[in-house]
Amino acid sequence: MQADSALARELRHHYLFCALTEAQQLRLLATAVPRRLAAGERLFSRGDSAAQFFLLRSGCVKLYRLSPEGSEKIMRLIRPPQTFAESVLFMDVPCFPVSGEALDAAELIAFDRETFLGILRESFATCRAVMAHMTRRIQAHWDEIETLALENSRYRVVHYLLGLVPRDAQGQLTVTLPARKSVIAAHVAVTPETLSRTLRALSDEGLIEVAGEAVTVRDVERLRRHMH
Template sequence: MTESSAERTRAPNGHGAGATPADESCEIPVNPGSGSDADVTPADGAGGRDRDLATDLRQAPLLAALSPAQLARLLQRASQVRLAAGQMLFRQEEPAARFYFVRSGQIRLFRLSSDGGEKIIELIRAGQTFAEALLFMGTGRYPVCAAALTEAQVVSIDAADFAAMLRESPETCFALLGDLSRRLHTMIAEAQLGSLGWRKAAPATPISRRMHVSRSRAICWPSPR
């Protein structure tokens, strides 16, 4: 792993390639992989906050509970990265200083084996965040590679500052936990309904036919889990 892939891509003016700084005292962090010419722009540009972007970010459970002031703070330190299909965003074992929100397109997360093969871990779609788990794990390095599966636009978020916001506001932490809990219960309920629907629709198999017994005989069925 080379250090160059984790360093900022700089233009002649000292800022990231393709990036326009929000102000001269602030650099736009860039984290695309080696040899990348990613199009990077500030999330909170000189023309004012992108209202659509703020709305998009609230799709993510991790960001939905942020107050307007907290969201504005996040945007001041965030940047938007446009990636071509196949373009690397970060590589396995690089320092994990940022996490990401997918605004459009798809991102594939994968690990590299010792022989250079790839194992797909997850596909991330628009409206989802990824690499945020590292906020709570404290590993400090990305355990996977990330690359654009299709042309994509992602928002790069300062992980350290986001963690600081959570530490400063217990109310935000509780709101975040409440929202995640509600979504988890909804997912469990949907999975249970889907499982029941599958059981009703599943055709009888030779094994299930052999398990059928006369109504006069007692039989105990396992309760659904």
């Protein structure tokens, strides 16, 4: 049980698990299935029936939707140690509302839906943690809907960059884009061309410097003020 106890240690501080008793954690781990994905491998497709949700341990996973014409909107970029697809927990006919695919080689754990539901029944604290988590997600969605509806592409790119810097950061600071630029583009709902042009414009204005996947913000405060 070496691997399992390492996993248990990993989970100790995760919002979904930290309120569980030792026994409940063990019960959950007993049905957890480790999984390994190659870069570009698909984990599930939108509409697939779902009996599991996932925890990412390493690598990067994108959750996305495709338009009928084939253009892609990335709904979330998952990074360790995030969980995803928890929403299938509470659906009457559980199936994935988005597709999921590994961007890099990835390691993850699949948890059994029914087992977790059974545990939830015994732990109001975890219920409440789940609900708080869902609330935060809903807020994030509202922010995104507002941004898509009311703001232009430049704003969205700046907003995304600022999302990469720590809350309390100031002054100069370098961040690393979590994925290829075309992936970032699909995430902020612009074309790669527009993203490229926007970054160039920001860099011409002295607000940022771009070197491959490394973006250095010259002055976080100024960039924040810059979004209106």
